[in-house]
Amino acid sequence: MKTRISNLQLTLLTANFITASTLLVMPQAYLDLSLQNTWFVPFLWFLLTTLLITTAFVGWNKIETLDFQSDETRSSRTGQKLLAILMILFLMFILIRDLRAFTDFTGTALLELTPQPVIIFTSLICLLYLVWLGFEVIARFNDIYFSLLFIIILFLPLLLLNEIDMAKLLPPLQINAVPSILQTTFVGLAWVGELVIIFLFVGNVQPKSDVRRSVIWGVGLAVIFIFILLGSIISVLGSTLARYTVYPSYILVRQINITDFLDRLDLLVVSFWIPAIFSKMALTFYGIHRSFNMLFGTDTKIFLVPLALIIGFLSMMMFGNNISHFYFSIYVWSTLGLLLEILIVAVFMWIVRKERLAQSRDG
Amino acid sequence: MKKRRLQAALLVVLLTSLTLTGCWDRVEINDLAFVLASGFDITEEGMFRVAVQVPLPGAMGGAGSGGGGGGTGGDKSFYVDSGIGRTIRAANEDLQKRMSRQLFFAHQRVVIVGEELSRKGINPILDNITRIPQSRLTNYLLIAKGDALDILNADPHLERVPAEAIREIAKMGLEHDLKSFLYEYRRKGMDPIAPVVEVVQTQNKAADGQKPEVEIKHIGIFKRDKLQFITDARETNGILWMEQRMSGKSMTFPIDKNQDATINITGQSFKLDHRVHNNQPEFLIYLTVKGTVLENLSHLNLEKPQTYNHIENVMNQAIESQIKSILHKTMEKGIDTFGLGLHLYQMENRLWNEKWKHRWREILPDLRVTVKVDSHLERVGNVGKDPGEEEES
Numbered sequence A: 001m002k003t004r005i006s007n008l009q010l011t012l013l014t015a016n017f018i019t020a021s022t023l024l025v026m027p028q029a030y031l032d033l034s035l036q037n038t039w040f041v042p043f044l045w046f047l048l049t050t051l052l053i054t055t056a057f058v059g060w061n062k063i064e065t066l067d068f069q070s071d072e073t074r075s076s077r078t079g080q081k082l083l084a085i086l087m088i089l090f091l092m093f094i095l096i097r098d099l100r101a102f103t104d105f106t107g108t109a110l111l112e113l114t115p116q117p118v119i120i121f122t123s124l125i126c127l128l129y130l131v132w133l134g135f136e137v138i139a140r141f142n143d144i145y146f147s148l149l150f151i152i153i154l155f156l157p158l159l160l161l162n163e164i165d166m167a168k169l170l171p172p173l174q175i176n177a178v179p180s181i182l183q184t185t186f187v188g189l190a191w192v193g194e195l196v197i198i199f200l201f202v203g204n205v206q207p208k209s210d211v212r213r214s215v216i217w218g219v220g221l222a223v224i225f226i227f228i229l230l231g232s233i234i235s236v237l238g239s240t241l242a243r244y245t246v247y248p249s250y251i252l253v254r255q256i257n258i259t260d261f262l263d264r265l266d267l268l269v270v271s272f273w274i275p276a277i278f279s280k281m282a283l284t285f286y287g288i289h290r291s292f293n294m295l296f297g298t299d300t301k302i303f304l305v306p307l308a309l310i311i312g313f314l315s316m317m318m319f320g321n322n323i324s325h326f327y328f329s330i331y332v333w334s335t336l337g338l339l340l341e342i343l344i345v346a347v348f349m350w351i352v353r354k355e356r357l358a359q360s361r362d363g
Numbered sequence B: 001m002k003k004r005r006l007q008a009a010l011l012v013v014l015l016t017s018l019t020l021t022g023c024w025d026r027v028e029i030n031d032l033a034f035v036l037a038s039g040f041d042i043t044e045e046g047m048f049r050v051a052v053q054v055p056l057p058g059a060m061g062g063a064g065s066g067g068g069g070g071g072t073g074g075d076k077s078f079y080v081d082s083g084i085g086r087t088i089r090a091a092n093e094d095l096q097k098r099m100s101r102q103l104f105f106a107h108q109r110v111v112i113v114g115e116e117l118s119r120k121g122i123n124p125i126l127d128n129i130t131r132i133p134q135s136r137l138t139n140y141l142l143i144a145k146g147d148a149l150d151i152l153n154a155d156p157h158l159e160r161v162p163a164e165a166i167r168e169i170a171k172m173g174l175e176h177d178l179k180s181f182l183y184e185y186r187r188k189g190m191d192p193i194a195p196v197v198e199v200v201q202t203q204n205k206a207a208d209g210q211k212p213e214v215e216i217k218h219i220g221i222f223k224r225d226k227l228q229f230i231t232d233a234r235e236t237n238g239i240l241w242m243e244q245r246m247s248g249k250s251m252t253f254p255i256d257k258n259q260d261a262t263i264n265i266t267g268q269s270f271k272l273d274h275r276v277h278n279n280q281p282e283f284l285i286y287l288t289v290k291g292t293v294l295e296n297l298s299h300l301n302l303e304k305p306q307t308y309n310h311i312e313n314v315m316n317q318a319i320e321s322q323i324k325s326i327l328h329k330t331m332e333k334g335i336d337t338f339g340l341g342l343h344l345y346q347m348e349n350r351l352w353n354e355k356w357k358h359r360w361r362e363i364l365p366d367l368r369v370t371v372k373v374d375s376h377l378e379r380v381g382n383v384g385k386d387p388g389e390e391e392e393s
Helices: A007-019 A027-056 A077-110 A116-133 A135-159 A175-200 A208-236 A248-253 A266-296 A304-317 A322-362 B002-018 B020-025 B088-096 B115-120 B123-131 B148-153 B162-172 B178-186 B233-242 B305-332 B340-347 B349-366
Strands: B032-034 B037-042 B048-055 B078-085 B102-104 B110-113 B140-144 B193-201 B212-223 B226-230 B250-256 B259-277 B280-296 B368-379
Touching: A007 A135, A007 A175, A007 A208, A007 A266, A027 A175, A027 A208, A027 A248, A027 A322, A077 A116, A077 A175, A077 A266, A077 A304, A077 A322, A116 A135, A116 A266, A116 A304, A135 A208, A135 A266, A175 A208, A175 A266, A175 A322, A175 B349, A208 A248, A248 A266, A266 A304, B032 B048, B037 B115, B037 B148, B037 B162, B048 B088, B048 B148, B078 B088, B078 B148, B088 B102, B088 B123, B110 B123, B110 B148, B110 B162, B115 B140, B115 B226, B123 B178, B140 B148, B140 B162, B140 B178, B148 B162, B148 B193, B162 B193, B162 B212, B178 B193, B212 B233, B233 B259, B233 B305, B250 B280, B250 B305, B259 B305, B259 B340, B280 B305, B280 B340, B280 B349, B305 B349, B305 B368, B340 B349
Parallel strands: B032 B102, B037 B110, B110 B140, B140 B193, B280 B368
Antiparallel strands: B037 B048, B048 B078, B193 B212, B212 B226, B250 B259, B259 B280
């Protein structure tokens, strides 16, 4: 049976994919570069990713179907295999990086004595379970947890009202801040551009015609999410203090202090954040699995367990410590990720064009 | 079929048990020593002394309770001990060696630094308490007059544990937590402050009624991470005015031939403005204050509008002198306690970066700051005239 998701699910998957792990590891880097002006950067990301999506979906409405799981899409086999190879490379990097980020955060904030391999492999078992159940289950899981997390983040400024100091946002958007804002935009663009994973799943969305709008809505939700979080970090902690902490988002939620009674709500927030990160990692893992099936022309889950083991080992071995992981996330990924994303968009556009020509020939 | 189901169930049970890795970090609650307050001092040999205040769960119950599984220490509901080491962590490890429970800092609410260590620099303490994940930036940071260990040993009447008393008093006063201190410390154009806590005896003539209470009456002024001086009463009020912490407090000052009145401050607003004159910034501080008369020991008739005006004028002068006393003292020493530099960074960013940032401490003493206070008395309470005033016949 063909898996189907709605446009709303696609929107929420897109939004979660952009925000979940980005907000765990990247705010410190962004704040270090553009200090109190960082809140402005998400709007630039929105403009650039909207341009990317609009370009990628040129000709999309002229094709009837583009389902990488079925034999109906025949004319662009080379393109599909190329897309699969790029996706495998792209998504492997993302999953290894995110798994390691989650492990480091858990080891720092929650389970200090638990060995890293134990955290990694038990997380992988959980992810394996989610991925085994299929794409629809991942989408439904994401619906619940991302929606709840988004509502919590919307209320975050209200919960932190007694800690907010708007003077910490000054001076706003000076001309000499433009280079730093552009730098931050570049560093974060690869992270926001990770939404290109949705090209693997566009064939599963009904109705097909609203896909582009749904993805742009997803980017919009993600931008609001990131804007609220970055704005809160700057106005509560201040950019000079936040750039000195490793996990400013976590420090921020620890500042929630409504009364003496309600002052440890960070557990509640983290309880929704961690499943959202798992949702992103599960989708990434599923994307790798689907790409392998596309590459070998199969429809099997036999790749999942060895893939999980490989990802687990690479996650441990690729980064010696959390600083090398940060280095990769900030310096390496901003270029490598962007390059892979541009290639994926180009290949996707080629596939859409070939499919359009083939379908108009057949029609 | 049955065999396959059994195998599947067994696999699920096995896999589920692997998720119990939270047990790796599991510590029983009665194996934890919850540290509510920490004190940091420096010994004569230059080593760090770290003191902790830990509540005794068995002694925390109601009247008549005692013993139990949580440990007791006679009639005290808490216990203080300290360790010595070359670093803060080494001192903690020294202390841990004679504690049957693992030190747990997640519930720490108060951090006290001894006066001598504060004067040498508190950066090592800031590094330690911000680096460990258990610590929170909502902790209150205070400076002890004398040794921090003496503060932790105080035993106030109203709270079972001194840390709670210190926290509540700190909250009523400056309410300056670790986050605020770190922000001021890291920010160029601003120097941090911290409340000063000391041990005083209960002001009670009964010989057996004397108990060491904690008092927060003064404020420590820092230059970067080194304590420079402790304010007196007038200077403390000046800081409270500038930090907008006087609402809810009262102010006593002479209004007529050394006869005093007390005004309850019901509201205040503060505005810092500047202008640039000959490439030098000049500052203007505006303060508006609202208050009600709490006490009048003079014979002035508060039913007359002229009396109101007189009290307001005297009050303006008193507040101005309190603010100016601390402003001049800090600026003369090149200390920017009130964030004048930060204000310029926010409002005159280009000029700050080009002309003032790199020599800010040198030009501070020469800067001109004008203070303007506008007080307004709203009410006089339940009586207008002096109750001792004779009726006109």
